[in-house]
Amino acid sequence: MKKILLIAINARYSHSNLALRYLRETVSDLDHHVILKEFSINQKIATIIDSIEEESPDVIALSVYIWNSDMVKDLITLLEKKRIPLVCGGPEVSYNPEKWLAASSAVTWIITGPGEGAFRKLAASDFTLPGGILADESIPFNKVPFPYHKEDLANLKNRYIYYESSRGCPFRCSYCLSSRKDQKLQLRDTAQVKKEIAFLVKEGAGTIKFVDRSFNADRIFSREIWRYCIETFSPEEAHFHFEVFPSLLEEEDFTLLSETPDGLFQFEIGIQSIHDQTLKEISRPGSWSDIEAKVQRIIAMGTIHVHVDLIAGLPFEDYHRVRASFNALARLGAEHLQLGFLKVLPGTAMAACSEPYGIEHEPAAPYGILKNRWLTGDEIIRLKDMARLLDIYGNSHKYKNTINELTACFPEPFLLWETLSDMGKEVKADSTPETSWETRAALLLSFAEKHFPQKKIFFKDTLRWDWILLTKRHRFPSLLDDGTVSGPRKEIIFTLQNENSRLAVTPPGISWSTEELRRAVIFLPATKIFQDRYLGGDDVCLILPSQNITFSFKKSALENEEQ
Numbered sequence: 001m002k003k004i005l006l007i008a009i010n011a012r013y014s015h016s017n018l019a020l021r022y023l024r025e026t027v028s029d030l031d032h033h034v035i036l037k038e039f040s041i042n043q044k045i046a047t048i049i050d051s052i053e054e055e056s057p058d059v060i061a062l063s064v065y066i067w068n069s070d071m072v073k074d075l076i077t078l079l080e081k082k083r084i085p086l087v088c089g090g091p092e093v094s095y096n097p098e099k100w101l102a103a104s105s106a107v108t109w110i111i112t113g114p115g116e117g118a119f120r121k122l123a124a125s126d127f128t129l130p131g132g133i134l135a136d137e138s139i140p141f142n143k144v145p146f147p148y149h150k151e152d153l154a155n156l157k158n159r160y161i162y163y164e165s166s167r168g169c170p171f172r173c174s175y176c177l178s179s180r181k182d183q184k185l186q187l188r189d190t191a192q193v194k195k196e197i198a199f200l201v202k203e204g205a206g207t208i209k210f211v212d213r214s215f216n217a218d219r220i221f222s223r224e225i226w227r228y229c230i231e232t233f234s235p236e237e238a239h240f241h242f243e244v245f246p247s248l249l250e251e252e253d254f255t256l257l258s259e260t261p262d263g264l265f266q267f268e269i270g271i272q273s274i275h276d277q278t279l280k281e282i283s284r285p286g287s288w289s290d291i292e293a294k295v296q297r298i299i300a301m302g303t304i305h306v307h308v309d310l311i312a313g314l315p316f317e318d319y320h321r322v323r324a325s326f327n328a329l330a331r332l333g334a335e336h337l338q339l340g341f342l343k344v345l346p347g348t349a350m351a352a353c354s355e356p357y358g359i360e361h362e363p364a365a366p367y368g369i370l371k372n373r374w375l376t377g378d379e380i381i382r383l384k385d386m387a388r389l390l391d392i393y394g395n396s397h398k399y400k401n402t403i404n405e406l407t408a409c410f411p412e413p414f415l416l417w418e419t420l421s422d423m424g425k426e427v428k429a430d431s432t433p434e435t436s437w438e439t440r441a442a443l444l445l446s447f448a449e450k451h452f453p454q455k456k457i458f459f460k461d462t463l464r465w466d467w468i469l470l471t472k473r474h475r476f477p478s479l480l481d482d483g484t485v486s487g488p489r490k491e492i493i494f495t496l497q498n499e500n501s502r503l504a505v506t507p508p509g510i511s512w513s514t515e516e517l518r519r520a521v522i523f524l525p526a527t528k529i530f531q532d533r534y535l536g537g538d539d540v541c542l543i544l545p546s547q548n549i550t551f552s553f554k555k556s557a558l559e560n561e562e563q
Helices: 019-026 045-055 069-082 097-103 116-124 150-155 190-202 219-232 251-257 276-281 288-301 319-330 377-395 400-408 413-423 434-451 453-471 486-496 499-505 514-519 528-534 555-562
Strands: 003-010 033-040 059-063 086-089 109-112 132-135 161-163 206-210 238-244 265-272 305-312 336-341 369-371 521-523 540-544 549-553
Touching: 003 019, 003 045, 003 069, 019 033, 019 059, 019 116, 033 045, 045 069, 059 069, 069 086, 086 116, 097 109, 097 132, 109 116, 116 132, 161 190, 190 206, 190 219, 219 251, 251 288, 265 288, 288 305, 305 319, 319 336, 319 377, 319 413, 336 377, 369 377, 377 413, 377 434, 400 413, 400 434, 400 453, 413 434, 434 453, 453 521, 453 528, 486 499, 486 521, 486 555, 499 555, 549 555
Parallel strands: 003 033, 003 059, 059 086, 086 109, 109 132, 161 206, 206 238, 238 265, 265 305, 305 336
Antiparallel strands: 521 540, 540 549
16 A cells, blocks of 8 residues: 655635646545645745655655746755655646656656556556656546545635536637547546535535536536526535637527526637637637627626636737737626737647747746737737736736726726826736725826826726725725815715615615614715716715615715704
8 A cells, every 4th residue: 555645836825726626536545644735826845845755655746737847946955865656647747748858867757648547557556667758548537536534624714616417619710728539528527517516505616617628618517507507506605617619609608697696607718819810710610700609698697797808929919919909808798808828838739830820938837928920029028017907907906996996097908007007017916905006096096197187086986886896894094085075974974874874875775773873984086077977976875785785975964954
C-alpha cells in the first residue's frame, strides 16, 4: 500500500480542483491511502513543502495548469532532493511532456490527457511502471466516478464547486485545447447528472460551476438539465453557471429559459469577436448578427446573469476592429464584459499558425500574446491597461452608476476606458479594503473634473450613491464628505422619530419602527439632475437595510407635517 498525496495549486482560494478528486475516486478501490491537499498560488511554496513533509507520502501527484505552472516548476526543484516519486498531469504537461521530463529528474511520470485511466493503471501497478510518458487509457466519461464526498462539500464552503456533465467539444476553435480531434464530445447520463446535482445542492454547494466547454452543444441534453434545475431548485438554494454557445440557442431554448427564476442561472457567453472574417478564420461557428440577436434576448429576460467574453489578439483583429468588438459587446448591457487576450497554447491550431500570423507570445505559461501582424506590442499593452480598469471599475459593480454616467458622456464605451487608462496606470487591482474604494473613487472624481468640470458635483452624487448601495452606510469616505450631508440628515432623522412624519412619507404597504430608523441610511443628493434621474424628482432617499427597502420622498412633505 502506498500513501499518495494529491496536490492542487489553485488560482484563488475561492477555487477548487476537480481533477484530483476524479483521480482519488478512480483508485478508491485499490489498496492505497489517498490524501488530497489544496493550496493557492498566493501561498508560499514553503507552506506546501511543510505540508508534504508532515504527510511523508510515498508518491506525490501534481495537477499542472497555465496559472500554476511556474509555481509547480519551483516546487519540483525543491522536491528533487527528497526523491519522492512524482506524477504530473493536466493540460500544461499534456502537450509538451518531453520538456517537463527533461527539465527535472524529480518528475517520474507524466500523464497526458484526462488522466483517470492512466493513473489507475499506475496505481494498480503499485507505482512500479517504468518512468516516462503515460498516455491516458481513457475511461468513458459516463463511467468516471462522481468526484465529491459529503466531507468535500463541508470543506469547500464559500468556494466554487466545479462540476462536469460533458467532456470535449464538437467545435474546432483554433485557440482552444478542446478543439483537438482527440477531444470528442462525451455526455454524462442525464439521470446521473440530476442525481449528482441534487447531492451537491443538498450538501450546500451554493455556486455550481459547470466546466463543460459548450454546455448546450447537445441541445436535448442541455434542455433537460436546464428544465430540471428550473423546476427543482430556487436561487436561495443554489446558483448554476454554464458556458453557452450562443449560435446553438433555438426558440425552444428561449421559451424554456424564460421560466428561469431570477438569480438561478449565470451564462458565460464567449463571443470573442464580432467580425465574421475572424470567426471564420478561427473556425468558430456563427455570425455576429445571429449571435447579437440571441444574446440580446437572453439579457432582455432580466433573470439570467450574463457574462460576455472578447479576445484581443485574434487574426485580422487590428486595434480598430478590437475597438468595434468592444463597443458592440459593451452596448449589449451584460453584467460582465471580459476583455481577454489570446493565449497561444501548445497543442492548438493557433500555435501552429504562429508564423503566418506573425505571433510573438510569452515562451512559457500562460503563453500570452505580445504582438502579431495586426496588433503592435504597444497597442496590446494599452488594451491590457483598459482591461484592468474595466475589471476594477466596471465588472466589480462597485462604481456602477458613476461608470454608467461617465460612459454616457462619451460617444462610445471604448473611448471612456481608453481615456481613463491614461490616468489610471497606478490603480492596482489586487486589494479590496474600503480605503482602496476611496482611492479608486478619487481617480474617477479627478477624471470627471478634468473632462466634465461642469458636472463635478453630480459625479460626487453618483459616487455617494454607489458607496451607499455598496455598503448600506451613511458615513461617507472623506473624499465625498464635504460637511453638507450630516446636518440635514440629523434633522430628517429627528423629524422621522415622530410617527405622523413617518406615515407622511412612507409608501403604502411599508412599515418600519423607530428602532429601524437608527440603522436607516438617508441620502440627500446635492444636484437636481441626480434627483430627477434617480429619485423621480424627490430630494431625500431612505434605505432600510434590515428590510432591503429603498424609497424616496420630498423633504417638503416633512416640513408640511411639522407645520
